[in-house]
Amino acid sequence: MRRRANPILPRDLQRGRMRFVLVLIFAGYAALTARAAYLQGWQTDFLNRQGDKRIQRIVEIQAHRGMITDRRGEPLAISTPVESIWANPREVETAPAQIRALAASLDLEVGPLARALGDKTKSFIYLKRQLPPEQAVAALALGIKGVYGLPEYRRYYPAGEVMGQVLGMTGVDDKGLEGLEYAYQSWLAGGSGAKRVVRDNRNNIIDELELVRPPRPGRDLTLSLDLQLQYVAYRELAAAVMANRARAGALVALDARSGEVLALANFPSYNPNNRAGVNRDLCRNRVVTDVFEPGSTMKPFLVTAALEAGVVKPQSQIDTGPGWFMVGDKRIADVHPKGVLSVAEAIKVSSNVAAAKIALEMKSEDYWHALNQIGFGTPPASGFPGEAGGRLRPYASWRPIEKATMAYGHGLSVSLLQLARAYGAFANGGVLPKLTVVKRTEAVGGTRVMSAASAQNLLAMLESVTQPGGTAPQARIVGYRVAGKTGTAHKLVGGNYAADKYIASFVGLAPVSDPRLVVAVMIDEPGGKDYYGGLVAAPVFSRVMAAALRFMALPPDAPLVDLPAAPGEVVGEAI
C-alpha cells in the first residue's frame, strides 16, 4: 500500500495511525458479524414471533344465524348480511368536505361525526351499525383513510307485528333477547369461526394463512305455528280488542292431539323490525307469562274432579235455591236464580252457586290433586321462555270459602296457555297433551289426567254451552259442532276485585265428534258496554276456530245450514 507521504507528519506516525484505523474497522465488522450470528442463530424464534405478531391477526368469522320458519316453511326470521362502518380516529385525517360527504352517506350529523373522528385517544369507534350493503359500499367508496367496513348480520322479521312477542328479537350483536330467539339461542346461533391472516399497515388483509376454526352455521328452526292461522288470529284479536276498547288481548290455538301450538297472538304487539317505542311491557308474551283469575272457565275442571271422585254424576240435581247462599259470612250468588239444576245444566248456564255447592261436597285433597294433575300451578313446559306457573295454594291451607270460590275460578291464577292445554285434555279423551312450539313429526304421548268417560261427559256439557240457552251461542261455527266455556271475572287490582274491570275469556274446542283443536281467547278489561266472555271473547274464538278448521281441512261434522240467529239476550253468566 503506497500512499503519498504527508509532508506535515512524520512517516512513523502515519503508519501507526493507518494500522490503528484498520484494526478499528475490522473490529467493527467482527462485532456486526457476531451480532448478526447471535440474532440469526440464537434469537431467531423469538424474533420471528415478534415479527408475526406485528403483521398477523386472528380474525373472527361470524356464523350465520339459523332461519326460523313456520310449519309450512314460510320464513319468519331471516339473517341477512349487512355492513357496519367503523373508524380508527388515529388514522383519520380528512378535510371538512370529506367529513360532510361521509356524514351524508351515513345519515349522520356533521358536528358529532367530526367530533368523534377528532378524538385521537380512541382507535376504534362504530360510526354506524348494520347498514344495507349498498349504503355501506357507497360510504366506503369515499376512500377516507381510517374508515372501514365490518360485515355483520341483521335479523329481519317478515311477519312483523303478527309474530311480535312469539319470536321476540335479537340484539345488535345477533344474540336472542326475547321470545323464541332467546329460548332457542344456542340452537340458532351456531359458533363463530376464526382465521389467521396477514394484514398490511392499513389493515387490509393481504394473505390468509390458516383457518383456525371453521364457522359452524346456526341450525334452522321449524316452528309448530302456522303463519296463515297466526295472521287470522292476530287480525281477529286486534279487531276485538279495538272494538271492545279493551286494554289488551291474548289468544292461543293448540292441536290437542300433537300438543303443537298452532297460533299465539298478543295485542297490542310491536314490530320487531322497527323497535322505536318498544318497552318491556310490550315485549311480554301474555299468553305465557301473565296469569289471571280465570273465572268460570275453571268450572269444567271442578266438575271433572267431582265426576272422577264420584261425588256427582252428570245428571245429579243441585238445588241453587234463591240463586245465592252463604259460606261463612261471604255470599255466593248467580245473576239470576236458576232453581234446581243438573250438573250439566250448571255448566251450560255457568252457575256459581251450583259450582260452589259441588266444591264444598268434595274433599280438598281430591280437588287439589285433580287441578294439580291437569297442570295448574306448574309451568306448562311449552318451550317459551318465562312461563308462569300460576298460583294453586296447597290444600292444607284452604278454608271453605276459598274452596267454594275456586270452583268458579277465583282465588287461583292460571296463564292462558295452561288453560288451553287443560282443555286439550277434554279434546284428547282425557290425556293432557305435551306442548311444543317446534313442529312435531311423530306423536308424543301425554299424561292421562281423567278417564275417557269423564272427558266425553264434559265434552257434551261444554257443547251445550254454545247452544241456545247456553252462555256462548256466538261461539258457534257453521258446519261444525263446537264445545267451550265462557269466563268473566272481576279483575284483581291491588289485592281487591275492581267492580268495573273484567277479564273476559272463552276456551273452546272443535270438532266435537272428533276433537282436534283448542282455541283460548282472553280479553283484558273490555271497556265497552259488553264484558261477558260469551259476547266479547266467543266471537273471536268462532272466527279463528273456523279458519283453523278450514286450514287443517277437517271435515264438517254438522249440517251446512245457516245458524239460527243468536238470541238477543245472552244468558248472563255469574261472575
Add this chain to the structure above:
Amino acid sequence: MLKLNLLLAVLLSVCALAVVTARHQARNLFVELQTMEKQGRDLDVQWGRLQLEQSTWAMHARIEQIAHSQLQMVVPEVKQVHVLKDPEATP
C-alpha cells in the same frame, strides 16, 4: 467434487425458481379466493333480499286486500258449499 457442486448449484436454482412460482401461484389463487368469497357474500345478500321481498309481496294482509278489492273474491255462503265424501276413505 466440482461436478457435485455444480449439480447442487443447478438443483438449488431450480428449487429457488420453483419457490418463486409456487408463491406466485398462491397469490393468484388467494386473489381468486377473495373474489369468490366476495361473490358468495354478494349472492348471500341478494338471496336475503329476495327472500324478504318475496315475503313482503306474500304478506297475508296484502293478499287479502287484493283478493277482496281487485279480484272481488268472497268467502262462499253456506248454501254454496258442498262437502264431498272421499269414497275410498275408511270411516
